[in-house]
Amino acid sequence: MLDIRLLRDDPEAIKSRVKTRGGEAWTLIDEILVCDEKRRSGETEKQQLQSERNRISKEIGQLKKSGEDSSEVEAEVRKIGERIKSIGEEVDAADARQTELLLQIPNLPHEGCPVGEDETANPVIREWGEKPSFDFDPVDHVELARKNSLFDFELGARVSSSGFVTFTGIGARLERSLIQFLLDLHTTEHDYREVSPPFIINRDSMFGTGQLPKFEEDMYGLEDGSYFLAPTAEVPVTNLYREQLLSQSDLPIKMTAYTPCFRREAGSAGRESRGLIRMHQFDKVELVNIVRPEESGDFLEELTAEAELVLQKLGLHYRTIELCTGDLGFSSAKTYDIEVWAPGHGGYLEVSSCSNFFDYQARRMKLRFKDEEGKNRFCHTLNGSGTALPRLYVALVETYQQSDGSILIPEPLQPYLGTDRIGA
């Protein structure tokens, strides 16, 4: 949520920054300011009346104590009470509307954010490694899975529906090994504290990180929308600190979590989602940082490097891009995407998205800390995938496939999988 004071101070500047994202959210800003004005003037009037009421009520107490008649004054106060109530209702309505609208305004893109309409305008920041070359025609992960019985979409559909998969045998163990490898990496080399949160999430938390109110239809709702299946561990993990007042020495907080993620992904079937690439349920190891505002820029670089190290350790070629204004997620101010090369697929796959939310989420969830002057300030929150599992899996098997259909396992993963090769 944006600070209302930003909107008051320079609405046109804010509008134009919001506009760079595309969409129509900026058109709500005028109404927000109308509500704000209405709310504030109503509040002032209401408070004057309340002050009046408090004063007179005290007099009544005095009168009663000394045994005098107070019925006339009581009638007067009753009238004030009625006016307070009616003005209060107007103020509440304006306040509710203002909040409702404000929740729909996305975060402001970072000042240095490249301006562009869509993903074609995202600059590549760096690349690591090279595309592997093959002396045979590499196949895609779906074919490799068929040859080696790694996973089965029909078995996913039988017990659930399309968009779900069942990993089998060594294929299931590979998934589990990757999760273990990632958690161990981040907790031992990157100083993360591991948490294992609930997967069923309440509405307040979904508002806190920005999934609600705008993206309710993308989520799996439970119990009439009172709860949701977690779309990403970002939600439960960041919200562990919702409505907390931290002391400065608590920061930075770095947490990692493995969770499955559940997304409806409505209307996104097709070539770009073949095989494991876009599922309704997928595993992910997430990295979450809660930091002091002046440090969040550095932490985004660090967080991104931590995610990149995963791919380096596994020897997978990737590139890192920065999202332009038009491609930036709703709550994010600055985002790097890490895209791993999948030779069978013949393209790059997004395996990680690392974002700095500034105080946008913290303001929504009232997550603050006491600074050195004793002032309460909103923290900055960041998160990044470290990494998403299915696409990592895809890149791994496609990169290390052999001409006979077997798959070599990179050295760091071997202790987890208990072998250096799958198949043949």
Place this chain on the structure above:
RNA sequence: GGAGGGGUGGCAGAGUGGUCGAAUGCGUCGGUCUUGAAAACCGAAGUGCCGCAAGGUACCGUGGGUUCGAAUCCCACCCCCUCUGCCA
């Protein structure tokens, strides 16, 4: 699921209709003392909102209600604890 108890400031914990934004302790910050620290002593300090400011106002789990006036009384809901049932 059943029975009982409870949710108050960063934390713990008093407070059952007006003088309570709220005792006290811990923790925090400033000072005295000390070479420095600790201890001791003195002092400061809740959060949001409205207001240029002075100041005002709201907030005692959440939402309603009673009342001239609610942390305090009533209703509903949420959460936590203890006991108990079922159970991975």
